[in-house]
Amino acid sequence: MGEEDHDFGGLTVDTSIFDNHGIRLESGLLRKLDQFKPTDVELAISDIVLNEVRNHLKSKVSEIKNKLEKSIKDTETHLCFDSSKINDGKSILIPEKSPEEITDERLKDFQESNGFTTVESSKYLNVDELINSYFSHKAPFSESGQKKNEFPDAIALLSLEKWAEENEIKVLAVSTDKDWVKFCEVSDWLFIKGDLAEAISTFQPKTAPYHFCDVLAKAISSGDDQAVIADIEQAACDYTNDLYLYAEATSGFFWEATDSVEVNYESFEFVEDGNNQPVLRLVEVEEESIVIEAKVIIKAEASCSFSLSVHDSIDKDYVFLDSSSASTDFEYKTDVLMTLAGEFDQGMDAVELVGIEFLSSPNSVEFGDLQPDFWDDE
Template sequence: MDSMPAARILADEIGAIALDTSIFDQYKGRLDSGLLRRMTQFRYGGRVKVLMPDLIRSEVLAHLTSDARTAAENLKKALRDAESAQLVSPDHTRQLLNGLCDPAAEAERRLSEWVKQTRAEIIDCAARVDLGCMFDRYFAAEPPFADTVDKKAEFPDAATLMALEHWADEHDTRVLLVSRDGDWERFCKRHSRLQSVGDLGAALSAFQDESAQFIARRFADAELEIPPSAIIEAVFNEPSMFSELITFVILDPAWRPGLRWSHLTKLHAVSWPTASGMREFEAVDHRDGKVVVRVRLALSVELRASFVVLQSPAREELLRLVDGWNRTTYQTVPIEALVTLDGGLKDRVQVDRVEFLPTTYAYTLGNTFPEIQAPDRDDGITYHAFDLIEQRTDPMATTRQER
């Protein structure tokens, strides 16, 4: 997918912006933080509208609901385990469980609030799509339909894109589509009123005025070699937050019944991903005297992956440990942050706030896994991961020393 730079997005020609479901998934459905929250800036200017096709809304809602249900089930299990270990009383457990919101209702509330805050216009796809034209594209394998056996799965994308194309023609303007789906990009190349970009940060940067970009450049010019102390402190003052922000994926081990694994992650240093961080700065929002800049960082981390294989003689019997092993590796994990700057005309730009964006990092351990005899049946043990992060005793000194 083309990560088109902001300079190539002709913002003056854009009358609306729309996000694909893949962008909501990329940022883990965090509608009230990060770049998704920065979409609210379009409600103030008035010139650029936020569009949300009803099919996208339904997909996003389904994903939010699924995530909420999973979180609720995990919390219930954790509370039951804590009660069994007598860490909480049964009354306290019942009180907490009774306070849980309905996952579907809470997902709907969150999404509706985002639509309200961005003043997004919900696009009725069925009312705007010519079915005859869509089937013609289907049989001709034209974008967004690919020449594969899975073309039927692409009907929602086709209806969404054709509805946005219809809206753009109706309003005589161009629509910027933000998606990580290559089929969206191929579709937009055939339609002059649609433009596709795979990077939400780059899309938002294109709409910032020169004063915001000027402040971002001043900040970049002042911080060429190492990240400012505010960013370093934000990394090491609350390292446990990265257990939620970074999803680690190990590419090596094939799933097998009874296999579980977890991560223990130790932060060592934070730096720019290149010798100069200047090219990594983009203003993505500007209001109330504050400029929000997206920066790219590199975290030097020590990853200790722990694996265990659990089996039970029978389904009703307790699990028992069959084998376990650890593997340690050192990785450089790319991560992005939103840095809020004081937009005043001072001699030196001041950092007001630092917010890190969620990401997924995949890595390999090589052929270092022992051969374990897998049982003939699946005991119902799921393959999963969770992350913990340790904090250095003296993060500032460690960071300086290891940099």
């Protein structure tokens, strides 16, 4: 049976979903999990998943802290800032707390805001069932490969399944991990989706806000000139033009960017389904507002100036040759959360966009092969 045949009472999230959303516990779709706290929907997370998330988050915090410390040190060396200003910057930007302390605080805040249940493997795991699954190659174990790497998933899934069975709760699991998919396909209690927005949307009431998604989708696909759609495009323009991108390029010369990459928005489009309609997911319903998730493709132009140098084998130094200007078109795909408010049973004119959040962006843009500007004058 498909998940539409079940009345789900629980939701669980795998490590892969946390990673796919950048482990951003305080923003984006992961923050939307707090809507289930006051409801009858049980948000349950395996202790195995929590420990994996803790390790991944600690690594990310350590990485960012180390990069920040290096950048500040480079600023002192190459930009000749006064040491007192550098120390002031350190005190503001670099936390005194260790990565472990920061990680534990963030996870504690995440648990308090969501009120999720931690499914303890020591309480719910049937070791005999785990061993039998291993030797009989039952999901998530496979017949070949590094089966020892599948143990964490097996422990998490068997514990979650037992928890769901004891509480008589059908649980919708969200994961892109193939082992989770295989297990849930044969489970009586766990069912699978690979997209967090789609999973959250499953729990939304089929009321006027839910049907408004269809109205908005039809307006977008038909090209109607609507204020809401115009506001979304303006937000996409502002977000794109404010991107900070690193320049990537190749050249027969030593190159470096002489200024920041300038980005100019060109257009955007919603990712569509097989019926040529944008895929919109209702992920939160409040008393006077809703949040809709969609995926969009944004197109833009990037331009940058570079300096080109050649290596002087005698002086062992680089000698400036010429400047190079380059521009390129690029596009990127991002999830977007749109907060709308109004009378959702009164159509598009009665609704306005009150907030929008773009969940990802590129870090760099490729300018291709760089050549001296004077070559173009020949």
